[in-house]
Amino acid sequence: MSSEDTKTIVSGYIKGQFADMCNVSTETVDGTFIVHLYPTSNELKAEIAGLMIDKTNPELLNGWNQMSNGLKELSKSVNEQVDENTSIMLHNPVNSDMVLLVTLNDTIFSDFTKDN
Numbered sequence: 001m002s003s004e005d006t007k008t009i010v011s012g013y014i015k016g017q018f019a020d021m022c023n024v025s026t027e028t029v030d031g032t033f034i035v036h037l038y039p040t041s042n043e044l045k046a047e048i049a050g051l052m053i054d055k056t057n058p059e060l061l062n063g064w065n066q067m068s069n070g071l072k073e074l075s076k077s078v079n080e081q082v083d084e085n086t087s088i089m090l091h092n093p094v095n096s097d098m099v100l101l102v103t104l105n106d107t108i109f110s111d112f113t114k115d116n
Contacts, residue, residue: 006082007033014074022090032085032104033078037071039093048093048100055113068101068108076106 007026014035015024021044022037039045050060071088079086086105092098102110 003082003084010078010081011035014078028084032087033082035075035078035086035088037088037090038096039091045093051113061113064113068111071101072103072106072108075103079105 007028011024011026014026018024018037021041022039025036025038027034027036039048047060047063050057051064055061071090075086075088078088086103087109088101088103089099090101092100099110100112101108
């Protein structure tokens, strides 16, 4: 199976997994397979808004960290399947140009809750 076929299958799987929470789009830029997640669920949007107001809220932070680690694991898994760098980007629901979380393979590259 070609890398493009694998990416098509993986894209479909991710879209299915996140259907009730996010719109999903994928692209390949400079050899990196990028998965964009745009929050649509009111619950997820509310949690993100809460964290934007107070990055120290332990309950919201715990949920965010669990989700971040889950996306990191997904990024690592996709990276192994498509055999190219993989990045998952979670976008701000209010301003989709702003990215709140970026993974690269098995690393959290950027996290708005930890950035100054």
